[in-house]
Amino acid sequence: MTAIATHEELNVYESAEARFEIAAKQLGLEEGLYRFLKYPNKEITVYIPVVMDDGHIEVFIGYRVQHSLVRGPCKGGIRYSPNVSIDEVRALASWMTWKCAVVDIPFGGAKGGIICDPEKLSRAEIERLTRRYTAELSEWLGPEKDVPAPDLGTDPQVMAWVMDTYSMHLRHTVTGVVTGKPIDIGGSRGRREATGRGMLITCNKALERFHLKPSDCRVIVQGFGNVGSIAAQLMHETGYKIIGASDIHGGLYNEKGIDIPKLIDWVYGQHKPLPDFPGGGERASSQDILFRSCDVLVPAAVENQITSQNAHQVDCKILCEGANGPTTAYADAILQEKGVFVLPDILANAGGVTVSYFEWVQDRQGFFWRENEVNNRLKDVMEHSFDEVVQVRETHKVNNRTAAYMLAIRRVASALRLRGIYA
Numbered sequence: 001m002t003a004i005a006t007h008e009e010l011n012v013y014e015s016a017e018a019r020f021e022i023a024a025k026q027l028g029l030e031e032g033l034y035r036f037l038k039y040p041n042k043e044i045t046v047y048i049p050v051v052m053d054d055g056h057i058e059v060f061i062g063y064r065v066q067h068s069l070v071r072g073p074c075k076g077g078i079r080y081s082p083n084v085s086i087d088e089v090r091a092l093a094s095w096m097t098w099k100c101a102v103v104d105i106p107f108g109g110a111k112g113g114i115i116c117d118p119e120k121l122s123r124a125e126i127e128r129l130t131r132r133y134t135a136e137l138s139e140w141l142g143p144e145k146d147v148p149a150p151d152l153g154t155d156p157q158v159m160a161w162v163m164d165t166y167s168m169h170l171r172h173t174v175t176g177v178v179t180g181k182p183i184d185i186g187g188s189r190g191r192r193e194a195t196g197r198g199m200l201i202t203c204n205k206a207l208e209r210f211h212l213k214p215s216d217c218r219v220i221v222q223g224f225g226n227v228g229s230i231a232a233q234l235m236h237e238t239g240y241k242i243i244g245a246s247d248i249h250g251g252l253y254n255e256k257g258i259d260i261p262k263l264i265d266w267v268y269g270q271h272k273p274l275p276d277f278p279g280g281g282e283r284a285s286s287q288d289i290l291f292r293s294c295d296v297l298v299p300a301a302v303e304n305q306i307t308s309q310n311a312h313q314v315d316c317k318i319l320c321e322g323a324n325g326p327t328t329a330y331a332d333a334i335l336q337e338k339g340v341f342v343l344p345d346i347l348a349n350a351g352g353v354t355v356s357y358f359e360w361v362q363d364r365q366g367f368f369w370r371e372n373e374v375n376n377r378l379k380d381v382m383e384h385s386f387d388e389v390v391q392v393r394e395t396h397k398v399n400n401r402t403a404a405y406m407l408a409i410r411r412v413a414s415a416l417r418l419r420g421i422y423a
């Protein structure tokens with residue numbers, strides 16, 4: 001059993017701030033710009049009335065935080081979860097600013113969330129909740145203002161409802177108001193796989209540094225949703241051996257490797273619990289799987305999985321962060337001391353927002369690309385961003401996370417200096 005990290009350590013907003021502070025100090029960022037970039041631009045709270053299926057009215061609390069508009073429209077997912085809080089949304093919004101800047105796409109950061117348990121709502125209730133949330137926010141959203149995407153608990157169908165509601169208010173179809181939409185209504189080919197594909201690309205680059213081949217690598221993936229299952233699938237296809245996988249119901253560990261296509265069919269085709277996968281391997285808890293020996297560890301579920309209380313148990317060469325904020329700021333130093341090569345979230349999982357950017361470009365052009373065109377452009381962006389982060393790491397003798405933040409803050413600060421402060 002691992003001890004519990006403190007409340008302060010687990011506050012994701014404080015974790016995000018701690019990383020920002022380290023990188024800003026290292027960069028020698030001016031006091032005024034530091035103050036400007038530390039705070040969000042705008043925070044909106046909405047109380048969303050929904051008529052439930054049984055006829056009673058429920059009121060849900062929703063947020064949208066726009067952290068930065070300095071480099072372009074705000075960009076960031078919408079999360080439906082009982083654990084949503086304003087601090088979490090604030091942290092996720094600022095991470096989006098840095099993530100977009102690391103991969104050098106012309107967006108600022110935002111995030112939205114509704115405190116609800118989507119597992120306990122019917123599809124019709126989720127649709128009404130989504131439409132009313134969108135209607136409440138409609139003046140703040142738009143292709144030139146703020147462009148949501150799916151996140152935990154939301155999916156392409158939810159994005160379709162956001163797009164439709166916004167379009168009904170404007171009286172014409174505005175596909176570019178959200179990304180991660182179904183392909184039939186302006187979504188991009190390759191978007192569904194983009195976050196996992198970006199993770200594969202950055203892992204492949206990291207492997208070169210260790211002179212390892214994918215077939216030499218044992219991988220453990222925590223979280224088997226959009227990000228985790230697709231990363232596992234693409235890594236499996238590339239020759240990596242996936243020896244552990246878990247979701248909220250528990251995990252499986254198998255030294256010989258798990259048959260990932262069959263596991264995906266079990267979980268998504270047959271809708272069965274992941275740990276019940278026949279012949280899958282030894283059962284493990286969702287969290288214990290993180291501490292088995294492997295070469296590449298992929299936390300792709302939720303925040304705060306690797307903390308000061310358990311980081312010493314992590315036994316991998318490469319930590320590829322699929323989730324946002326899976327590692328606390330307190331755990332960073334322990335991982336660094338252990339020599340773990342961290343692919344930080346704002347780099348490793350940036351493939352999703354990169355193809356979201358491609359989707360926004362395609363919607364605005366009204367011209368849609370073939371899947372290999374999307375994937376090739378994504379590869380180019382991810383490889384280039386990886387090289388840039390490593391270059392900052394080597395020049396400033398910092399770890400990868402601080403290097404990624406430095407690269408991002410430098411870009412946003414430069415745009416801010418050029419624009420100046422409007423008075």
Ligand code: NAD
Nearest residue numbers: 152153195223224225226227247248286301323324349352
């Ligand atoms: P999802 O809802 O599709 O999947 C989440 C998965 O995590 C599910 O398998 C769930 O069972 C599992 N899970 C939840 N709590 C867990 C726990 N305590 N232990 C183990 N497993 C647990 O969500 P997703 O879109 O795959 O997002 C996962 C993470 O990746 C989030 O942090 C999200 O912010 C981040 N992310 C997502 C995208 C994207 O394109 N979807 C892009 C960048 C980052």
